[in-house]
Amino acid sequence: YRAREAPADLSDAAGTVALIHSPRAGQRFASLVDEAGIGRSSIALAGISAAAAKAAGEGWAATAHADKPGDDALLALAQQLCNKPDGQ
Numbered sequence: 001y002r003a004r005e006a007p008a009d010l011s012d013a014a015g016t017v018a019l020i021h022s023p024r025a026g027q028r029f030a031s032l033v034d035e036a037g038i039g040r041s042s043i044a045l046a047g048i049s050a051a052a053a054k055a056a057g058e059g060w061a062a063t064a065h066a067d068k069p070g071d072d073a074l075l076a077l078a079q080q081l082c083n084k085p086d087g088q
Contacts, residue, residue, distance in 0.1 A: 008032050014042035017081045019074055021048050026055035046078040 010032055020026045026047065033040055040059035047053025047065040056063070062081055066073035 010036045010038055013038055017044045017046055017078045019046050019048075019078055020052045020056055021074075023051045023055035026052050026057075030056045044081045046074055046081055048074045 005028070013033065013036070018029055020029060026045075029045075030040070033043065040057075041061055043060055044062040045053055045056055045060045045064070047056070047063070048071075049069050050065045053063050053065040062084065064077055064081060066077050
C-alpha cells in the first residue's frame with residue numbers, strides 16, 4: 001500500500017464532507033484547505049479513525065470519526081454528516 005499525492009482543486013469544497021482515511025491524509029487535507037483559503041468552517045470531516053480526524057486539526061464545520069475503521073462505517077458516517085443541517 002502506498003499513497004501518492006495528486007493535484008487538488010478544492011474550489012468546490014465548501015459545503016462538503018471530506019472523508020479522511022489516515023492521519024497523514026488529515027494533515028495534508030488541512031494544509032490544502034488552508035492554502036486554498038477556503039475556510040475550514042465550511043467543510044465537515046469524517047475520519048476513518050479518531051487519529052485520522054484529530055490529525056486534521058480544529059475549526060471544521062463538524063468533525064467525527066467512524067465507530068470502527070473501515071470504508072462501510074466511514075461512508076455511513078459521511079451520510080449522517082450530510083443529513084445534518086449546518087454540520088450539527
